[in-house]
Amino acid sequence: MASRKIKSIEDLKNLREEGLKKWEESLKSGVTFVVGYGTCGIAAGADEVLNAVQELASGSKVVKVGCIGMCWAEPLLDVVYPDGMRVSYMAVDRDRAEQIVESALKGEVYEKGIVGVIDLRHELFGEPERQFPYPRLWDHEFYKKQVRIVLKNCGIVDPESITDYIALGGYSALAKAVLEMTPEQVIEEIKTSGLRGRGGAGFPTWLKWKFLRDAKGKVKYLICNADEGDPGAFMDRATIEGDPHSVIEGMLIAAYATGATKGYIYIRAEYPLAVKRISKAIEDARKLGLLGKNILGTKFSFDIEIREGAGAFVCGEETALMASIEGKRGVPRPRPPYPAEKGLWGKPTNINNVETYANVPKIIANGGKWYAQYGTEKSKGTKVFALAGKVNRTGLIEVPMGITLREIIFEIGGGIIGGKKFKAVQIGGPSGGCIPEQLVDIPVDYESLTSAGAIMGSGGMVVMDETTCMVDVAKYFLTFTQAESCGQCVPCREGTKRMLDILVNITEGRAKMEDLHTLEWLAVNVSKASLCGLGKTAPTPVLSTIRYFRDEYMAHIVDKRCPAGVCKALVSYYIDPSMCRGCSLCARNCPVGAIYKEGNVFKIDQDKCIRCGSCVSSCPFGAIKTEGVA
Amino acid sequence: MEEKFGVPRDPSYLIKALQNIQTKKGYIPFEDAVEVAEYLGVPLTRVFGVATFYEQFRLKPRGKYVIRVCQGTACHVKGSKTLLDFLRDFLGVDIGDTTEDGLFTIERVACLGACALAPAVEVNGTIYGKMDPDKLRELIIELKEAERNGEQKN
Numbered sequence: 001m002a003s004r005k006i007k008s009i010e011d012l013k014n015l016r017e018e019g020l021k022k023w024e025e026s027l028k029s030g031v032t033f034v035v036g037y038g039t040c041g042i043a044a045g046a047d048e049v050l051n052a053v054q055e056l057a058s059g060s061k062v063v064k065v066g067c068i069g070m071c072w073a074e075p076l077l078d079v080v081y082p083d084g085m086r087v088s089y090m091a092v093d094r095d096r097a098e099q100i101v102e103s104a105l106k107g108e109v110y111e112k113g114i115v116g117v118i119d120l121r122h123e124l125f126g127e128p129e130r131q132f133p134y135p136r137l138w139d140h141e142f143y144k145k146q147v148r149i150v151l152k153n154c155g156i157v158d159p160e161s162i163t164d165y166i167a168l169g170g171y172s173a174l175a176k177a178v179l180e181m182t183p184e185q186v187i188e189e190i191k192t193s194g195l196r197g198r199g200g201a202g203f204p205t206w207l208k209w210k211f212l213r214d215a216k217g218k219v220k221y222l223i224c225n226a227d228e229g230d231p232g233a234f235m236d237r238a239t240i241e242g243d244p245h246s247v248i249e250g251m252l253i254a255a256y257a258t259g260a261t262k263g264y265i266y267i268r269a270e271y272p273l274a275v276k277r278i279s280k281a282i283e284d285a286r287k288l289g290l291l292g293k294n295i296l297g298t299k300f301s302f303d304i305e306i307r308e309g310a311g312a313f314v315c316g317e318e319t320a321l322m323a324s325i326e327g328k329r330g331v332p333r334p335r336p337p338y339p340a341e342k343g344l345w346g347k348p349t350n351i352n353n354v355e356t357y358a359n360v361p362k363i364i365a366n367g368g369k370w371y372a373q374y375g376t377e378k379s380k381g382t383k384v385f386a387l388a389g390k391v392n393r394t395g396l397i398e399v400p401m402g403i404t405l406r407e408i409i410f411e412i413g414g415g416i417i418g419g420k421k422f423k424a425v426q427i428g429g430p431s432g433g434c435i436p437e438q439l440v441d442i443p444v445d446y447e448s449l450t451s452a453g454a455i456m457g458s459g460g461m462v463v464m465d466e467t468t469c470m471v472d473v474a475k476y477f478l479t480f481t482q483a484e485s486c487g488q489c490v491p492c493r494e495g496t497k498r499m500l501d502i503l504v505n506i507t508e509g510r511a512k513m514e515d516l517h518t519l520e521w522l523a524v525n526v527s528k529a530s531l532c533g534l535g536k537t538a539p540t541p542v543l544s545t546i547r548y549f550r551d552e553y554m555a556h557i558v559d560k561r562c563p564a565g566v567c568k569a570l571v572s573y574y575i576d577p578s579m580c581r582g583c584s585l586c587a588r589n590c591p592v593g594a595i596y597k598e599g600n601v602f603k604i605d606q607d608k609c610i611r612c613g614s615c616v617s618s619c620p621f622g623a624i625k626t627e628g629v630a
Numbered sequence: 631m632e633e634k635f636g637v638p639r640d641p642s643y644l645i646k647a648l649q650n651i652q653t654k655k656g657y658i659p660f661e662d663a664v665e666v667a668e669y670l671g672v673p674l675t676r677v678f679g680v681a682t683f684y685e686q687f688r689l690k691p692r693g694k695y696v697i698r699v700c701q702g703t704a705c706h707v708k709g710s711k712t713l714l715d716f717l718r719d720f721l722g723v724d725i726g727d728t729t730e731d732g733l734f735t736i737e738r739v740a741c742l743g744a745c746a747l748a749p750a751v752e753v754n755g756t757i758y759g760k761m762d763p764d765k766l767r768e769l770i771i772e773l774k775e776a777e778r779n780g781e782q783k784n
């Protein structure tokens with residue numbers, strides 16, 4: 001099939017049928033093993049599982065898939081039986097893999113540690129869903145409230161196989177757009193869907209496309225922003241690793257609608273696996289003629305090139321990103337002119353986020369109205385979030401807009417680790433804010449989040465509990481933005497530095513009340529006066545934590561105390577000699593050797609202590625105390 | 631067309647060229663920077679402007695194993711700072727520096743995208759999730775041992 005080109009809708013249909021037939025045959029030929037092999041799976045030990053399965057089931061098919069979202073349960077191993085039942089196992093290690101494989105090869109189901117089952121015949125061939133004697137995976141609390149549109153294929157199909165993607169209906173939305181619709185109709189359909197940019201600001205996608213369509217000039221560019229700079233977010237990584245073709249198809253449809261002639265995907269270098277998968281996907285699409293000249297036998301031509309970022313957060317900002325593609329320092333420039341007028345190399349350009357593009361094929365295939373049934377009045381469809389932090393089930397989720405934070409954190413996420421108290425959730429990364437417990441019932445949509453002092457952002461969601469210090473969080477983000485400021489404009493370069501100085505003083509117990517006022521004043525003005533979005537939004541984490549956690553700031557400033565016990569200068573650990581039994585567990589657990597024996601009891605060397613708290617959790621007698629904590 | 635450093639002769643490939651050099655040599659030697667400038671027809675100041683602007687580039691050699699501790703939000707709230715403190719103490723070098731035996735360099739990195747398994751650490755491209763000082767210590771000892779036995783790990 002490699003050298004074959006798709007020149008018409010018939011060619012595409014034939015390939016799809018072949019793909020489905022191949023699946024049918026593959027199912028019949030015996031059990032298939034599926035290993036979750038995204039970055040998260042690998043980090044959790046997927047290689048060990050993969051090796052074990054390949055060794056023990058050498059005659060069987062073993063497939064590597066992207067992230068299905070259950071990062072907390074990694075490494076994941078699935079067994080697909082000939083009848084199409086796919087059984088998912090969580091937290092698999094070598095031993096468990098052996099037992100699972102052994103049963104599977106006998107045609108039996110190993111019953112321990114099943115997270116759920118999927119009817120693959122239903123997913124692949126659209127047959128009516130059957131009941132199996134095990135719980136449905138999609139009924140698991142983690143999935144029950146999710147709506148998987150962007151992530152539909154992630155973790156289900158082999159991301160490195162274009163035939164798999166086509167068999168599942170892939171590239172048929174492209175065919176529909178190019179063969180049956182005018183560019184204006186495509187834009188109209190996107191308008192009906194209500195899709196707004198998923199990269200942060202939520203600008204209506206159709207309008208941006210229309211700007212580019214209406215822009216004059218023969219050469220127009222399309223850019224996919226896969227820089228994913230928010231530290232604590234991995235939606236775009238997972239989408240590209242799990243379903244790269246959906247992004248390519250989305251870009252193709254956008255190119256057709258806007259008249260763009262060439263596309264760039266700008267992706268961070270910290271994501272080598274995603275780079276590898278998207279590169280292969282582009283190559284495969286090119287081989288089939290889905291990228292290149294005269295796509296599907298029409299006059300429409302488009303190709304995509306990859307450019308890797310080099311570790312600069314500001315390059316997520318669109319004008320800086322374009323400078324970086326041009327091979328320059330990633331320094332933003334004032335807008336207007338907007339990219340649609342003067343973009344890459346001065347030519348009209350449209351830039352969208354990965355998830356924005358990944359939504360497009362589904363909207364064209366099912367119609368804008370279908371998409372708009374999900375979500376709220378002003379925020380349509382679904383949003384992918386990277387759920388991380390102090391929550392039990394961390395992972396990748398896709399939820400309908402309008403869902404509440406409570407549902408996300410307590411139902412999907414299964415609540416706070418160790419039954420601790422929920423404190424806040426940080427949304428939107430360095431440009432976003434913290435939403436406190438009292439607002440946990442607000443709906444997730446662009447407007448509600450903004451009015452609560454956060455932003456939708458690109459989808460990072462970091463959950464914080466009572467052991468997180470909110471002043472430290474503000475300091476953390478300012479440290480980040482201050483370091484990432486490109487240094488071009490004074491408000492951002494100097495302003496964030498002064499703000500950080502104050503925050504450091506607060507966390508080290510050297511600040512006065514008037515410093516807090518200076519901090520607020522600076523925050524407001526840095527936000528007003530900075531040139532680009534980085535500086536404009538850098539104060540948001542500070543302002544939102546002051547707004548909701550002023551008492552915590554006061555505790556640091558007035559009482560010289562860090563209630564969460566995080567700010568090192570304000571806490572110290574000591575061992576209560578009357579409770580110490582001299583068992584030495586703490587000393588053995590101390591990562592820096594700060595605990596020594598004196599007489600019959602142990603003591604902590606305050607100069608060496610890094611206040612990590614390992615000793616506290618290791619002491620069976622509760623003899624280790626903290627000073628300065630609430 | 632002539633290709634050097636794995637890129638066409640087009641100044642927009644400056645970043646890619648530097649990336650290719652660094653992948654091969656671990657850092658950007660001065661001579662290579664000069665050669666890239668000549669090849670792409672850009673001033674040397676621009677090469678250094680770019681090389682110092684982006685976090686990824688190194689102008690001095692690094693250790694054989696580069697241990698990168700994630701500084702992302704998820705890792706931060708799950709205690710990545712403890713990992714850095716531990717590494718500095720255990721290896722006896724500061725962030726950005728290399729141990730005397732040339733084996734280990736400690737670096738910080740903004741989010742590795744493994745946030746769900748925070749805190750995360752990357753060693754020469756392999757990401758380890760749910761790290762703690764104990765696991766880090768074991769890993770380093772393992773690498774040192776492999777080194778002594780002349781094996782290449784990672």
Ligand SMILES: Cc1cc2nc3c(=O)[nH]c(=O)nc-3n(C[C@H](O)[C@H](O)[C@H](O)COP(=O)(O)O)c2cc1C
Nearest residue numbers: 197198199225228229316317318352353356533534
């Ligand atoms: C400092 C800064 C960083 C940004 N980082 C990203 C990013 O990592 N990914 C992204 O898609 N958009 C990012 N954006 C937003 C982009 O500038 C741009 O608005 C977006 O890519 C447009 O795509 P959309 O309309 O599909 O959302 C960033 C903006 C700023 C100001």
Ligand code: FES
Nearest residue numbers: 702705742744745
């Ligand atoms: S925050 Fe560390 S991997 Fe994302």
